[in-house]
């Protein structure tokens with residue numbers, strides 16, 4: 001099963017991605033994580049990506065599409081994959097259609113008023129990528145899943161979050177229509193808290209899709 005996770009910044013894509021990939025044995029491919037990894041290592045891609053991610057803008061399509069196209073040729077993708085944060089505009093979606101076969105698009109709809117607090121309060125595990133919110137951590141600084149150190153993403157500040165939300169509305173939201181026309185969209189309400197409740201709804205639908 002090959003899936004896409006669609007949703008605004010902070011909708012809960014990463015949070016659901018860990019749960020979905022664990023349950024269905026899918027490879028979790030997050031373009032955001034790939035860029036952050038490259039920035040950390042100081043690679044050429046990282047140096048380029050940094051200037052865009054820091055402003056909340058999209059990294060140029062030719063770079064992003066090439067990374068995903070290559071990643072999908074790796075052997076582990078044969079068991080199925082989950083794309084998190086890709087595609088992010090119509091060009092990327094049309095390119096993806098040329099080299100991938102997508103079975104379903106999990107679209108997480110959410111009240112935009114919730115996103116600023118979710119993102120500015122987010123803490124992420126350096127080791128496994130699990131997301132938390134400060135309000136539920138009770139002062140903990142390590143990951144409940146793997147014990148890794150928690151950190152705050154550089155783009156999780158009010159100014160950059162504002163830019164990311166604008167980019168989502170202009171460039172990514174039209175993909176809901178694109179995949180609805182392809183008959184692939186699976187709609188969910190991301191407001192459901194805790195994230196386990198939303199996952200139960202997603203699981204019920206994906207169990208049927210997985211057959």
Ligand code: AP5
Nearest residue numbers: 009010011012013014015031032053059085122132193195
């Ligand atoms: P990326 O890393 O993809 O970030 P994003 O799309 O902005 O999404 P986030 O990761 O911020 O949010 P999320 O939906 O994963 O939410 P999460 O589960 O963590 O991209 C970063 C940057 O990289 C981009 O700005 C761009 O520059 C570049 N980039 C990436 N892909 C690109 C592409 N294809 N093309 C070009 N450039 C690209 O949850 C958020 C918070 O909410 C957490 O605190 C979590 O604990 C909490 N939460 C989650 N679910 C629930 C729930 N159900 N109830 C209560 N709280 C919840």
Ligand code: MG
Nearest residue numbers: 013014015032
């Ligand atoms: Mg994410």
